[in-house]
Amino acid sequence: MDLNHLLYHHQLSLMGNASDDAASRVNASRLASHYQRRIDRLRHQLGALAYPKWYRAGLLSGLGS
16 A cells, blocks of 8 residues: 555545444544554655654744743
């Protein structure tokens, strides 16, 4: 799966987390964690950052405030 496909399925699993059924929420949460691990692994393999450099710089500068 490419990164966009993984991100798509991760988003669907997060939306499934809003279900009224407790068992469905647990399954959706596990699925979201599974996709997050795959996304993180693929980003690492590709050398891609989770956030753009300009966004990360803003996050880091906000920590000192």
